[in-house]
Amino acid sequence: MVQNFIDGSVQPVSPARPGEPGGGVLELIDPATGKRRGEVAGATAGDVDRAVAAARAAFPAWSAMAASKRSEILLRLADLIDGNLDELAKAECLDSGKPIFVCRSVDIPRSAANFRYFAQAVLHTTGQWHQYDGAGVQGARPAMNFTLRSPRGVAGLISPWNLPLYLLTWKIAPALATGNTAVCKPSELTPTTATMLAELGNAAGLPPGVLNIVHGTGQPVGSGIVTHPDVPTVSFTGSTGVGKWIAREAGDRLKRVSLELGGKNPFVVYADADLDVAAETACRAMFSNQGQICLCGSRLVVHKSVKEAFLQRLLAHVAAIRPGDPMEPATRYGTLISQAHREKVERYVAVARELGGRVLCGGERPQADALPPRVRGGFYYLPTIIDGLAPDCAVEQEEIFGPVVSVQSFEDDEQAVALANGTSYGLAASIWTRDLQRAHRAAAEIHAGIVWVNCWMVRDLRTPFGGAKQSGVGREGGMEAINFFTEPKNVCVGL
Numbered sequence: 001m002v003q004n005f006i007d008g009s010v011q012p013v014s015p016a017r018p019g020e021p022g023g024g025v026l027e028l029i030d031p032a033t034g035k036r037r038g039e040v041a042g043a044t045a046g047d048v049d050r051a052v053a054a055a056r057a058a059f060p061a062w063s064a065m066a067a068s069k070r071s072e073i074l075l076r077l078a079d080l081i082d083g084n085l086d087e088l089a090k091a092e093c094l095d096s097g098k099p100i101f102v103c104r105s106v107d108i109p110r111s112a113a114n115f116r117y118f119a120q121a122v123l124h125t126t127g128q129w130h131q132y133d134g135a136g137v138q139g140a141r142p143a144m145n146f147t148l149r150s151p152r153g154v155a156g157l158i159s160p161w162n163l164p165l166y167l168l169t170w171k172i173a174p175a176l177a178t179g180n181t182a183v184c185k186p187s188e189l190t191p192t193t194a195t196m197l198a199e200l201g202n203a204a205g206l207p208p209g210v211l212n213i214v215h216g217t218g219q220p221v222g223s224g225i226v227t228h229p230d231v232p233t234v235s236f237t238g239s240t241g242v243g244k245w246i247a248r249e250a251g252d253r254l255k256r257v258s259l260e261l262g263g264k265n266p267f268v269v270y271a272d273a274d275l276d277v278a279a280e281t282a283c284r285a286m287f288s289n290q291g292q293i294c295l296c297g298s299r300l301v302v303h304k305s306v307k308e309a310f311l312q313r314l315l316a317h318v319a320a321i322r323p324g325d326p327m328e329p330a331t332r333y334g335t336l337i338s339q340a341h342r343e344k345v346e347r348y349v350a351v352a353r354e355l356g357g358r359v360l361c362g363g364e365r366p367q368a369d370a371l372p373p374r375v376r377g378g379f380y381y382l383p384t385i386i387d388g389l390a391p392d393c394a395v396e397q398e399e400i401f402g403p404v405v406s407v408q409s410f411e412d413d414e415q416a417v418a419l420a421n422g423t424s425y426g427l428a429a430s431i432w433t434r435d436l437q438r439a440h441r442a443a444a445e446i447h448a449g450i451v452w453v454n455c456w457m458v459r460d461l462r463t464p465f466g467g468a469k470q471s472g473v474g475r476e477g478g479m480e481a482i483n484f485f486t487e488p489k490n491v492c493v494g495l
């Protein structure tokens with residue numbers, strides 16, 4: 001049973017009451033087997049209130065603590081994450097169906113890195129000051145301005161299922177390092193590592209109430225955090241639809257929000273690209289985590305003259321992907337998160353076929369006998385590439401968030417950028433060319449929060465992270481996160 005964690009301890013399950021949302025328990029399904037494997041507590045509005053009250057009570061002492069002391073505690077937490085790598089990776093694998101190899105090498109190490117980075121970053125910030133000379137304003141005195149930054153209070157942190165601990169700690173680390181306290185809600189599908197983290201927080205020396213975890217569905221738990229009058233800051237990663245709802249609710253209450261939302265990212269291959277390296281990277285960019293990373297390239301945009309040569313290379317890499325038992329260390333391709341999500345993916349592939357799309361690979365579940373017996377009931381879907389669709393159809397425009405990629409081709413640079421920009425999303429793009437000027441031009445013209453040139457998913461934690469257009473509002477990472485979680489106050493001293 002995965003329990004809520006409030007004010008420094010795990011909590012008994014609040015009973016479900018007729019007519020009141022939340023309470024009781026939610027079933028956890030193992031995506032690799034399709035079988036029930038446990039339960040998670042469903043928080044009630046009362047649990048959210050208790051978590052916010054605990055965070056509020058902990059705020060004065062935590063925010064007043066020397067930054068270096070907070071940093072020490074968070075660095076200890078990072079070490080404890082490393083020390084519990086096996087248990088955390090196993091829990092993440094069971095919750096999400098992603099390969100244990102990925103959990104051990106990416107998800108959990110990055111969670112520790114998030115704490116390490118922000119615990120140290122807050123010790124090396126610089127301030128702002130402005131000397132005012134009063135020139136041009138009659139009677140004005142000269143003055144000196146400096147800007148203080150203070151933590152904002154209780155931060156509401158809400159995260160999705162695709163990178164559970166990785167993305168939640170990407171929010172918790174800057175929030176806590178800057179002196180805020182937090183009420184967090186992981187996805188109801190992948191809750192386990194959040195409560196484990198909170199327990200490690202105790203061992204690291206986090207005072208009770210600094211880090212609280214409430215579990216359950218968007219309504220009433222996520223919405224309860226978003227609308228709570230004592231939560232002035234909300235950081236959300238998830239779908240664009242929910243993000244818009246949060247923006248409306250937060251707008252009404254004048255809260256500060258950061259919204260990291262969906263994507264439909266182009267992977268652009270110019271005729272002069274190194275096709276071998278690009279194809280190898282494209283395969284990873286498209287099908288890592290079974291295509292369930294917001295940064296995955298889901299639209300291949302390739303120059304007509306190299307389309308066939310590139311596809312040949314890409315399809316050879318994809319053919320080598322073998323779905324397997326996520327718990328086996330050799331497995332590199334696991335399952336989708338749920339039956340419902342696989343059905344959504346299947347609906348898009350059916351629409352693509354109806355629209356005349358040519359399925360170049362995949363387009364179906366793996367044959368049962370291609371899977372180890374233990375996982376034959378799992379939510380697997382093969383890596384799928386579809387050619388021949390019109391760029392404005394639903395399959396090309398809407399986020400599928402699974403292992404489905406469409407192919408578009410272009411004849412000149414202008415058309416490449418137009419196709420790259422041709423959806424309502426603007427999260428990330430990966431462009432491949434050996435021509436430096438072309439790369440700079442395209443990077444400037446592509447409307448996205450992140451452009452990778454001749455690489456993908458290279459993540460320096462100091463850089464701004466986030467999306468343009470329907471992919472979000474605000475940025476995480478580096479100083480962006482430190483600024484987001486702090487309130488600037490300008491102090492003007494007349495001279």
Ligand code: NAD
Binds near residue numbers: 186216219399
């Ligand atoms: P989701 O929007 O359904 O849920 C995300 C989180 O919000 C979950 O914890 C959920 O319980 C909660 N939630 C749902 N309704 C809510 C409400 N009304 N108020 C508050 N919280 C609510 O998304 P998901 O299916 O869990 O995740 C997949 C989506 O996340 C995809 O669209 C993907 O692109 C996006 N994503 C974006 C990034 C990014 O950095 N831009 C990273 C990862 C995932």
